[in-house]
Amino acid sequence: MKKVFFDKIGIIGVGLIGASFALAVRERKLAGEIWGYSLSGKSSQRALELGILDRKVDDLAIIAQECGLIVVSTPVLTIPGILAELAAHVKRETIVTDGGSVKSFVYDAHKLFHHKNFIGGHPIAGTEKSGPDAGFSSLFDGSCCILTPFRDTDEGKLEKTRDIWEAVGMNVVAMSPEEHDSVMANISHMPHAIAFSLVNSVRGKTVSGNKITTLAGGGFRDFTRIARSDVVMWSDIFISNSKNIISSLEDFEESLRRLKRIIADGEKSEITDYLEETRLVLVNNSKK
């Protein structure tokens, strides 16, 4: 692994991702100082108190002028505005990257920066918790980080961005923004939409006067974990990637209709075939 170090790293949005990144950087001594900014000033204040940040900054321009690497990890709809402000102040060598779960905005973002400072990114990591208190340094260990460079992206800046994510434990892969948004719709955004809908669909259902969910076993519990995810983060994702999500949901609805029809038919061999076919999706996968 390549050695990577920045005198100052700036983190915009010190939630689960931002705080965990700061902790991972700190643990591995990848920065001299870690500065942070948050939209309301609350999470950067909290992160400062927790010792996650070295300095709380309330002016984006200062972060832009002083930090060699800036990671924007705020809800996805707020990222373009933040990038526009950073673009007005960054130095030639500054690297700006982000953790947004949808990458449709990166075309405009790329054009904003005169020195090709911006590298779109997405560390695929998270829990159902949010805020700086939820951060932990091993969040990224072994997970995948997607970068979305362009043909004319600055190679040196791309390299360093890759290095820092690898240094905190991630496997970095590159793909186009469109590919990213389509893949993420399938493996993350659609599953979340389904989990929200599933929990929503049992609201008001009771058993012996108690909510049905008081009896929930393992299967349901996994869905409820997801359904506790941050509301602002997820509404931003649903809005930003709506076309891909709806298309993935339509594929899912077709698979579900097929299973429903097979269950209604009651032919055991048809059901086991469907379930085996499903297992195969995973079995072949883990061989890779």
Next chain:
Amino acid sequence: MKKVFFDKIGIIGVGLIGASFALAVRERKLAGEIWGYSLSGKSSQRALELGILDRKVDDLAIIAQECGLIVVSTPVLTIPGILAELAAHVKRETIVTDGGSVKSFVYDAHKLFHHKNFIGGHPIAGTEKSGPDAGFSSLFDGSCCILTPFRDTDEGKLEKTRDIWEAVGMNVVAMSPEEHDSVMANISHMPHAIAFSLVNSVRGKTVSGNKITTLAGGGFRDFTRIARSDVVMWSDIFISNSKNIISSLEDFEESLRRLKRIIADGEKSEITDYLEETRLVLVNNSKK
């Protein structure tokens, strides 16, 4: 907690549930001996080798004649046949209970036993793993066990069945078989059907030549865990509880259609309202 002890406990079907029950009973010294029978003889042999059973029995009649408590934990479509065979041999005081995830068969089962030996049960516990090697003594800790007694059920036998499940760590509740099957469709069978369909819906999808699932983050991973569940167990459940499952799936499809429409509309406040409404299902629940 009431003290409960059986000289011999018989376990029919020594998979995840049967083996875990045996280990929990052993750890808590709730039986003199634990005997086991399995449909193919393989899992009882393996459980004997693992020290989970004291004796492997290949004749159901012997279990029926010798054991004071018999727990049937085989795939649900096989349970009625096993109960019929046990019913022909059990003694007056023998308690027969089961772990079937669907309880529609218990009316017939109840009538089979001349001494009201049968108490329908369902410990709501499990993992995606199966077989005796997957068993562990704390599987039932803190989870819910549903019993489905009738008006003329033997009170003493019901009491002892409740005691043994409580002794291995479960919270026991009673409800009617219909109520059980409807609740389980909502909190377990429907979520599993959805997880299978979701994984099924991304089959064949690739990114840069790799299966899409190689990139899967937390959200998808929860679903794939479920989708690895035992195929025979789940096809039996889908067949036995098809009407309730289809009805729950229809409620879910309606919730999903609503979310899809809201996502397509792109009104942030509508999406956050939907997500907040969903969180509320869980928040109020955990207060109970």
